[in-house]
Amino acid sequence: xxxxxxxxxxxxxxxxxxxxxxxxxxxxxxxxxxxxxxxxxxxxxxxxxxxxxxxxxxxxxxxxxxxxxxxxxxxxxxxxxxxxxxxxxxxxxxxxxxxxxxxxxxxxxxxxxxxxxxxxxxxxxxxxxxxxxxxxxxxxxxxxxxxxxxxxxxxxxxxxxxxxxxxxxxxxxxxxxxxxxxxxxxxxxxxxxxxxxxxxxxxxxxxxxxxxxxxxxxxxxxxxxxxxxxxxxxxxxxxxxxxxxxxxxxxxxxxxxxxxxxxxxxxxxxxxxxxxxxxxxxxxxxxxxxxxxxxxxxxxxxxxxxxxxxxxxxxxxxxxxxxxxxxxxxxxxxxxxxxxxxxxxxxxxxxxxxxxxxxxxxxxxxxxxxxxxxxxxxxxxxxxxxxxxxxxxxxxxxxxxxxxxxxxxxxxxxxxxxxxxxxxxxxxxxxxxxxxxxxxxxxxxxxxxxxxxxxxxxxxxxxxxxxxxxxxxxxxxxxxxxxxxxxx
Numbered sequence: 001x002x003x004x005x006x007x008x009x010x011x012x013x014x015x016x017x018x019x020x021x022x023x024x025x026x027x028x029x030x031x032x033x034x035x036x037x038x039x040x041x042x043x044x045x046x047x048x049x050x051x052x053x054x055x056x057x058x059x060x061x062x063x064x065x066x067x068x069x070x071x072x073x074x075x076x077x078x079x080x081x082x083x084x085x086x087x088x089x090x091x092x093x094x095x096x097x098x099x100x101x102x103x104x105x106x107x108x109x110x111x112x113x114x115x116x117x118x119x120x121x122x123x124x125x126x127x128x129x130x131x132x133x134x135x136x137x138x139x140x141x142x143x144x145x146x147x148x149x150x151x152x153x154x155x156x157x158x159x160x161x162x163x164x165x166x167x168x169x170x171x172x173x174x175x176x177x178x179x180x181x182x183x184x185x186x187x188x189x190x191x192x193x194x195x196x197x198x199x200x201x202x203x204x205x206x207x208x209x210x211x212x213x214x215x216x217x218x219x220x221x222x223x224x225x226x227x228x229x230x231x232x233x234x235x236x237x238x239x240x241x242x243x244x245x246x247x248x249x250x251x252x253x254x255x256x257x258x259x260x261x262x263x264x265x266x267x268x269x270x271x272x273x274x275x276x277x278x279x280x281x282x283x284x285x286x287x288x289x290x291x292x293x294x295x296x297x298x299x300x301x302x303x304x305x306x307x308x309x310x311x312x313x314x315x316x317x318x319x320x321x322x323x324x325x326x327x328x329x330x331x332x333x334x335x336x337x338x339x340x341x342x343x344x345x346x347x348x349x350x351x352x353x354x355x356x357x358x359x360x361x362x363x364x365x366x367x368x369x370x371x372x373x374x375x376x377x378x379x380x381x382x383x384x385x386x387x388x389x390x391x392x393x394x395x396x397x398x399x400x401x402x403x404x405x406x407x408x409x410x411x412x413x414x415x416x417x418x419x420x421x422x423x424x425x426x427x428x429x430x431x432x433x434x435x436x437x438x439x440x441x442x443x444x445x446x447x448x449x450x451x452x453x454x455x456x457x458x459x460x461x462x463x464x465x466x467x468x469x470x471x472x473x474x475x476x477x478x479x480x481x482x483x484x485x486x487x488x
Contacts, residue, residue: 030137030141035137038134038137038140039134039135039137042134045151046154046156046157047153047154047157049160050157050160050161051160051161052160052161052162052163053104053161053162054223054312055104055223055312056104056161056162056163058221058222058223058224059101059102059103059104059162059163060163061221062101062102062216063102063112063114063122063124065216066102066114066212066213066216067114067120067121067122068120069212070184070209070212071116071119071120071121072116072118072119072120072181072182073116073181073182073183073184074113074114074115074116074179074181074182074183074184075112075113075114075122075183075184075185075209076111076112076113076176076183076184076185076186076193076197077096077098077099077102077111077112077113077114077185077186077213078096078099078110078111078112078185078186078189078190078193079095079096079099079100079105079106079107079108079109079110079111079189079190080093080094080095080096080099080108080189080190081108081109081189081190081191081192082108082144088143092271093106093107093108094106094271094313095107095108095110095313096186096189097217097313097404097405098186098210098213099111099112099186099189100312100313100404101213101216101217101404102213103126103162103164104161104162104312105126105128105158105161105162106313107128107129107152107153108129109128109129109169109190110126110127110128110129110169111126111127111169111172111190111193112124112125112126112127112164113125113126113127113172116181123165124164124165125164125165125166125167126158126162126164126165126166126167127166127167127168127169127172128152128153128155128158128166128167128168128169129152129168129169129170130154130155130168131146131151131152131153131154132145132146132147132152155167155168172193172196173192173193173195173196174196176193176196176197176200177196179200182205183197183200183201184201184205184206184208184209185197185201185206185209186206186209186210186213187203187206187210207411210411211411211412211413213411214409214410214411214412215409215412215413215416215417217401217403217404217408217409218401218408218409218412218416218417218423218426219423219424219425219426220403220425220426220427220459221425224314224403225425225427225459227310227312227314228314228316228402228403228427228457228459228468229468230310230314231269231273231307231308231309231310231314231315231316232308232316232318232457232468232469232471233471234264234265234268234269234308234310234316235264235306235307235308235316235318235469236318236469236471236472237264237268238260238261238264238265238306238308239261239304239306239318239320239472240486241260241261241263241264242257242260242261242304243322243482243483243486243487244486244487245257245260246296246302246324246487249280249296250296250297250298250324252296253292253293253294253295253296254278254279254280254283254291254292254293254294254295254296255278255292255293256296257276257278257280257292257296257302257304258276258278258292261276261278261304261306262276264308265308265309268308269308269309269310269311270309270310270311270312270313271309272306272307272308272309272315273307273308273309273315273316273317273406274307274315274317274406275288275290276290276292276304276305276306277289277290277292277303277304277305277306277319278292278302278304278306279292279294279302279303279304279305279451280294280295280296280297280300280301280302280303280324281294281295281296281297281300281301281449282437282438282448282449282451283303283451284301284302284303284321284435284450284451284452284453285435285436285437285438285449285450285451286451287395287396287435289303296324297324298324298325299324299325299329300324301321301322301323301324301328301332301450301451301452302321302322302323302324303319303320303321303451303452303453304319304320304321304322305317305318305319305453305455306318306319307406313404314403314404315402315403315404315405315406316402316457316468316469317402317406317429317455317457318455318456318457318469318472319431319453319454319455320454320455320472320474320479321336321339321451321452321453321454322479322483323479323480323483326480326483326484326487327480328476328479328480331446331447331450332450332452333476335434335436335447335450335452336452336454336476337475337476338366338367338370338434339367339432339433339434339452339453339454340454340474340475340476341366341370342363342364342366342367342370342432343363343430343431343432343454343456343474345362345363345365345366346359346360346362346363346398346399346430346432347359347430347456347458347465347467348362349361349362350422350428350430350458350460350464350465351422351460351463351464351465352422352423352424352460352461352462352463352464353421353422354421354422355419355420355421355422356417356418356419356420356421356422356428357418357419359398359399359428359430360397360398360399363398363430363432364385364390364394364398364432365381365385366432367390367393367394367432367434368381368384368385368389368390369381370434371384371390371393372384376393376442376443377389377390392442393434393435393436393443394432394433394434394435395433395435396433398430398431398432399428399429399430399431399455399458400428400429401417401426401427401428402427402428402429402457403427422460423460424460424461424462425459425460426459426460427457427458427459427460427468428457428458428460429455429456429457429458430455430456430458431453431454431455431456432453432454433451433452433453433454434450434451434452435450435451435452435453436448436449436450436451437449454474456468456469456470456472456474457469
């Protein structure tokens with residue numbers, strides 16, 4: 001990895017300075033001749049006639065709804081800044097969900113400001129880093145200059161793409177310190193912006209803005225539904241990729257599975273939407289197993305929980321529990337079929353007008369019945385559910401909202417989310433599971449170390465629901481046939 005030449009470069013690594021270089025205050029350690037060379041001789045690369053991004057019409061509608069909700073107030077929504085991974089390397093940047101939802105832009109340091117035009121209405125401006133300055137050398141001397149990290153859009157180009165007036169973000173913080181009137185800011189993404197607004201905002205008012213933006217994402221528009229389907233379709237192909245290389249994973253580790261799925265995510269999308277869970281054998285009983293460094297053994301199960309994130313940042317979230325050798329054992333099939341039956345009951349409960357909790361309750365009822373039937377719990381089932389006894393082995397809720405975040409709408413009020421009512425356009429997961437820990441002495445030995453989860457992405461429609469991830473088989477017999485076909 002190349003090391004940029006900057007004034008911060010350790011003295012021993014800088015070129016030896018001549019008298020002329022020492023006098024050059026603008027470019028420390030750079031000769032006048034080189035500085036002049038780097039200033040000139042560059043072609044004009046401005047792009048013209050750009051078409052608006054696909055979601056521009058939808059982001060405009062979202063900003064209009066936001067404006068109507070907070071009339072007369074200045075609203076500040078940052079994208080965020082690069083975060084250091086180690087020393088002088090950064091994590092790949094991912095814009096804040098709120099910013100990307102309202103603009104469609106994903107560049108670091110961006111800030112959306114809705115300036116009130118009176119008692120009602122706002123003027124939206126997106127503040128961005130302009131093109132790197134070649135006159136002052138920023139484009140090649142700064143570690144974030146375009147020579148190092150690639151070209152970024154000019155402010156004029158950004159305006160064409162986003163459909164929002166664009167200005168230089170480097171002047172924003174100072175301007176905000178002088179701003180008057182009520183202000184709300186989405187916190188946690190940009191310390192410089194937060195510092196500029198310290199005496200102008202309150203935690204309670206900022207939280208109201210964050211909650212609104214979380215709840216606004218609950219019902220997806222047509223663009224969002226299309227992106228979620230795109231994410232799921234790529235995820236289906238990623239699962240197929242994994243099945244085809246299970247023999248290689250057996251020779252290495254769960255990392256081979258993780259890498260195989262990641263390749264599909266990066267080729268067809270932006271990234272994975274969350275850390276892939278590639279849990280073989282007893283690791284399937286660890287809900288968020290993301291170390292992915294364990295053995296992959298014939299005869300065990302593989303719980304694969306993974307999702308592709310599209311270039312517009314919408315993610316799938318799908319789980320299948322697969323027999324590594326292609327065939328379930330009797331006890332694996334028994335547990336798998338119980339979870340499938342539970343999921344079927346949960347999916348059937350997803351429909352407009354139903355309570356959000358209904359699909360969870362339906363799934364849990366089936367699992368409680370199975371645990372009583374197998375003699376692991378004493379009935380009746382209603383007693384088990386009332387006391388929550390099944391949760392020793394079911395562990396988690398049966399699903400969550402899905403969208404730009406894998407656990408979308410997380411800041412929504414309880415009454416608007418888990419105690420709310422399903423509406424057409426909502427997208428959620430249905431993912432019951434049974435997990436028998438390897439050291440659980442309350443169950444027969446044959447159960448221990450088996451974990452099964454089946455998860456699908458379900459869209460609420462006008463007349464019921466649609467399983468976006470039905471491209472993957474769900475019944476045990478269908479899974480076995482699908483795996484046999486893929487392995488050829």
